[in-house]
Amino acid sequence: MSLLTANSHSLSEEELDEYSDGTVKLRNSNIELMDQDILYHLALGSESHDLHEMFGDVKFVCMGGTPKRMENFAHFMMNEIGYKLPAGTQLQDISAYSYRYSMYKVGPVLCVSHGMGTPSVSILMHEMIKLMYHAKCKDPVFIRIGTCGGVGVEGGTVIITEDALDGQLRNSHEFTILGETIHRPAKLDKKLARELKSLASADDPYDTIIGKTLCTNDFYEGQGRLDGAFCEFSENDKMAYLEKLRDNGVVNIEMESTIFAALTHHAGIKAAVVCVALLNRLNGDQVNAPKEVMHEWQQRPQILVARYIRKVLSQHGQLKSLFGHQGSIKSPRRFKLVQQESQAHE
Numbered sequence: 180m181s182l183l184t185a186n187s188h189s190l191s192e193e194e195l196d197e198y199s200d201g202t203v204k205l206r207n208s209n210i211e212l213m214d215q216d217i218l219y220h221l222a223l224g225s226e227s228h229d230l231h232e233m234f235g236d237v238k239f240v241c242m243g244g245t246p247k248r249m250e251n252f253a254h255f256m257m258n259e260i261g262y263k264l265p266a267g268t269q270l271q272d273i274s275a276y277s278y279r280y281s282m283y284k285v286g287p288v289l290c291v292s293h294g295m296g297t298p299s300v301s302i303l304m305h306e307m308i309k310l311m312y313h314a315k316c317k318d319p320v321f322i323r324i325g326t327c328g329g330v331g332v333e334g335g336t337v338i339i340t341e342d343a344l345d346g347q348l349r350n351s352h353e354f355t356i357l358g359e360t361i362h363r364p365a366k367l368d369k370k371l372a373r374e375l376k377s378l379a380s381a382d383d384p385y386d387t388i389i390g391k392t393l394c395t396n397d398f399y400e401g402q403g404r405l406d407g408a409f410c411e412f413s414e415n416d417k418m419a420y421l422e423k424l425r426d427n428g429v430v431n432i433e434m435e436s437t438i439f440a441a442l443t444h445h446a447g448i449k450a451a452v453v454c455v456a457l458l459n460r461l462n463g464d465q466v467n468a469p470k471e472v473m474h475e476w477q478q479r480p481q482i483l484v485a486r487y488i489r490k491v492l493s494q495h496g497q498l499k500s501l502f503g504h505q506g507s508i509k510s511p512r513r514f515k516l517v518q519q520e521s522q523a524h525e
């Protein structure tokens with residue numbers, strides 16, 4: 180019985196590891212029995228597209244909330260890894276006709292937007308994991324590149340998630356399936372988190388830290404904000420909650436990390452979450468940094484992730500052989516120049 184025809188619900192993690200050749204396994208025997216698998220929200224399908232040909236070389240799946248951030252990241256990565264498009268062509272949004280998510284492919288790097296919150300990222304994760312399976316990608320690494328509120332951490336700080344916690348500080352994601360509540364561990368790859376941290380440079384004009392991330396189902400009441408359309412708690416209640424978070428090692432709050440961690444872990448995919456804080460929630464609720472400042476802050480996680488991707492590609496001798504590119508983003512200033520160039524081409 181092949182691994183893929185087995186009902187993989189019954190396979191332990193050890194068994195999945197044992198049989199692993201690096202390709203992504205689905206814990207769902209139904210998929211193999213289907214004539215075709217339509218990845219509806221990506222505007223792709225296993226029969227309508229040659230997914231292996233299109234995506235078989237993907238090694239890094241980078242996700243973030245907005246289409247524009249991921250388009251900018253794709254242009255940035257093109258420069259970082261020296262990826263050249265065929266003459267006369269431009270980077271295309273592969274999922275444009277889904278009108279849901281945007282996806283750009285830059286050689287081995289896939290850049291995808293995931294929208295806001297659990298339902299949106301969950302739908303994308305199911306389809307991205309199936310895409311990896313159909314494409315026979317080997318050992319893809321998933322990284323979320325996001326924004327967050329800091330807890331005792333100033334705006335502009337880059338935060339790598341060590342553990343993702345839900346609103347009740349559980350290191351798991353709660354699913355309701357057929358009316359039953361189940362929990363799946365929200366585990367990220369600790370080694371990958373440490374490796375990303377090691378790529379922060381002493382020359383970076385900002386801090387890069389590792390800590391616990393709280394994942395909520397809402398931006399306002401769910402994150403203890405006083406400035407939503409509704410608020411039925413006092414400022415003291417809010418501060419007591421934020422301080423409790425801090426006492427538990429939480430350094431930031433966002434809205435996707437537990438589902439992202441739970442689904443990648445369940446699929447046996449190595450994953451990390453890197454966010455930039457847009458404010459320190461101990462000082463307020465409104466996101467009011469100037470637009471240009473926030474734009475620059477949002478490039479910081481991208482710079483760190485680019486260093487990681489370059490490092491992995493060069494370790495495998497792929498950076499030079501694929502692209503013969505010598506440049507390297509060491510400072511945010513150079514990133515800005517790349518962004519200006521790519522915007523000039525838009």
Ligand SMILES: O=P(O)(O)O[C@H]1O[C@H](CO)[C@@H](O)[C@H]1O
Binds near residue numbers: 244
């Ligand atoms: O900046 P992104 O990655 O979209 O993520 C954060 O921003 C959104 C709220 O403004 C939430 O989705 C939160 O997780």
Ligand SMILES: O=c1cc[nH]c(=O)[nH]1
Binds near residue numbers: 328432
């Ligand atoms: O405070 C914040 C900022 C960005 N994203 C969040 O989810 N919360």
